[in-house]
Every structure is written in structure tokens, then in C-alpha cells.
Amino acid sequence: MQLNFTVEDDVFRAAAREWLLASVPAAPPPHDGPAARAYALAWLARCHAGGWSGISWPSEYGGRGLSPERLIIWYEEYVRARAPSVLDCTFVALNHAGPTLIACGSTEQKAFHLPKILTGQVIWCQGFSEPGAGSDLASLATTGVVEGDHLVVNGQKIWSSFADVADYQELLIRTAPGFRRHQGLSWVICDMRSPGITVRPIENLAGATHFAEVFYDNVRIPLSNVVGDLHDGWRVAMNTLSFERKTAAIGLQLDLSVKVEDLIALAMPAPGSAMAERLATLRAEAASLRAMTYRTLLRQPATASDGSLVRLCFAELAQRVHRATMDVLGAEALIASQATHDYLESYSETIAGGTAEIQRNIIAERILGLPRVKAA
Structure with missing residues (x-):
């Protein structure tokens, strides 16, 4: 596929190349743990300060609102500069949670979370897969029971990237009893500091522990943290997965x-x-x-x-x-x-x-x- 870039695109490319040349850290990133978190947040904060965070995010949400062509140019220069891998602790927030909130979140959710994501203040993890529901996401069994103005969550997630260092989690749970498969699910924002959450890191073949199991024991999550409507989580999750498999x-x-x-x-x-x-x-x-x-x-x-x-x-x-x-x-x-x-x-x-x-x-x-x- 041949792209035809404009003179303005060339100016944008030159600016990106110059900034990356002057800004890419000399030290390689740690593989996991608190050191990896600190490194990733510092790098994202540096990108934001330089005007290079949220290239394609709408400007009303703190991004630059630039075209897909400009996003391509940015990433071409980013990898050419051997900048830190985009698959670091900020990956889920920037490429899953943030875009999902932009597409499906409430005004309050966007106002609170999006600035923190773009400026490198928080880490998010994903809570989708379960021991019995990995690629078959519709089979998940972690439950959320409505009690007053909260959901009470019980169950287990697995392969949750960066859960050991995360502040928030995009969590998919079953909230409508009696419904099966993709019906009756909800996509919620889970504060990882909530009582009742236990995180157990998983060491992979490479010796890194950026995957984890997460256990929920009567974890209370405000109903205001539901993204989209209650029991409408499958639609919201499909938005998340479309970002993961296309642009992330x-x-x-x-x-x-x-x-x-x-x-x-x-x-x-x-x-x-x-x-x-x-x-x-x-x-x-x-x-x-x-x-x-x-x-x-x-x-x-x-x-x-x-x-x-x-x-x-x-x-x-x-x-x-x-x-x-x-x-x-x-x-x-x-x-x-x-x-x-x-x-x-x-x-x-x-x-x-x-x-x-x-x-x-x-x-x-x-x-x-x-x-x-x-x-x-």
C-alpha cells in the first residue's frame, strides 16, 4: 500500500524525529514490577510534556486529534528511534481503557480518568480472561451482584497484564443472573486498591511477571463505575477488543x-x-x-x-x-x-x-x- 504524504506531513515527521532523537531514554526499560511502572509513567509524562501523547485522541479529551496518516508517521519515527516499547505498563490505559471510555464512557468518567491516562499518572490493567473463559470471553463467570448503589464482585481473572502495579482495571463481569453467554455482562472500572482484591503475579518463560491472577472477594464497586449501561458489557467489550486488534x-x-x-x-x-x-x-x-x-x-x-x-x-x-x-x-x-x-x-x-x-x-x-x- 502506497501512502502519499503532504508537505505538512513531512514537517510533522521532522518534528517527531527531532523530538525523539533528543528525548528517548538511554537506559532500557525494566521488564516488570514497580521499576517498570515508574519508567513507563515517566516516559509517558515526558511524551505528554513534549506534545506527543494521545496523537489520535480527540482534542476535547486532551489528545491532538490528528489523522490516521499522522499516527502512522509518529509510529514510524517512534520505532526508528528505538523508543521504549509501546507494550509497557501504560499500554492498556492508552490503547484499551482510554479509547473505550471515549467511545462509551459517561461525561464524569471521561473527565476524571482521561487526563490521568494521557499525562502518565495511572496504570490500568485488563480483567477479561478467566481460567475457564480465555478466548471464549462469553463464558466468563465472575459475578457482580447489585446491592444498593454498588456491585459486589466475586470471582477470578487471569493473565491480567500489569495487575500487580495497576491503579485501575477494565473489568468484565456477569451482572444479570440467569443470562448466558454474551447477555448480562457489564464493563466496569475497578479501583485496584479496593478491599477484597488479591493479586498473584505469574512468572512467564522469560522470567517476567507482568501477568497476574486477580481474585475478588466481595469487592464493592460503585454503580457509577459501570461503563455504558448495566448488562451492556458485551457491546462495550467489543469496542475494547476492536481497539486491541486494530490500532493498539x-x-x-x-x-x-x-x-x-x-x-x-x-x-x-x-x-x-x-x-x-x-x-x-x-x-x-x-x-x-x-x-x-x-x-x-x-x-x-x-x-x-x-x-x-x-x-x-x-x-x-x-x-x-x-x-x-x-x-x-x-x-x-x-x-x-x-x-x-x-x-x-x-x-x-x-x-x-x-x-x-x-x-x-x-x-x-x-x-x-x-x-x-x-x-x-
């Missing part, structure tokens, strides 16, 4: 092209060798993903199925790129802590945000028109 990971997707070019420079493969062919294929696949990302972002009207195409392509390509990095490094990979960390982290890509199998089902049914597969 633009920086990660574009960063793969940079990683491939860095890998080619590191490997310096002999022309015609098997490694040269492998790296050339990765370069072509990264270019294809970049074009697909641009198409999805700019396509009007956009569909949720487009996000599944990009998500699946990115997840599997990321694993191939990191595997190739390990092969190029060889024995050195054993002491290259960042490369090993990224390789092990990449195993989660075909699970997070909906498994590869779920994405293939969506593509098959909604894009290719194939019959729905019935459970045995």
Missing part, C-alpha cells in the same frame, strides 16, 4: 520491520545462502504486515475482522523473527539477555489478544464465509 499494536507491528533490518545488519549473510533467503523472506513478510497495518488503519468502514488478519500475521511473524535472531546469535544468545527475553516472550503472541485458532475462525467465518465450526 501499530507500534509493535511497525517495529518488526526495524528488528528485521537490525537482524540483517547483524547477520551479514553471504549472498545466495540459506540465511540470506530466510532474512529476505522475513523482510518481505514485515513489509506485507506493514502494508496490511496501514490498510486496516485507513480503511473506511473498518471491520473487526480486519484486526484478526493483522493480529494473526503479526503474532506468527514475530515468533519467526525472534527465532531467526536466536539462530543468528547462536551460542551468544545464551548471554544476550534481551534477545533471549524477547524470544521467550514471543511464545505468548499466538495466545494473547485471542489465540491464533480464534483469529483463524474469525477470518474463516466472517471474511471467507465458511460455515461455523460447531463444538463437539
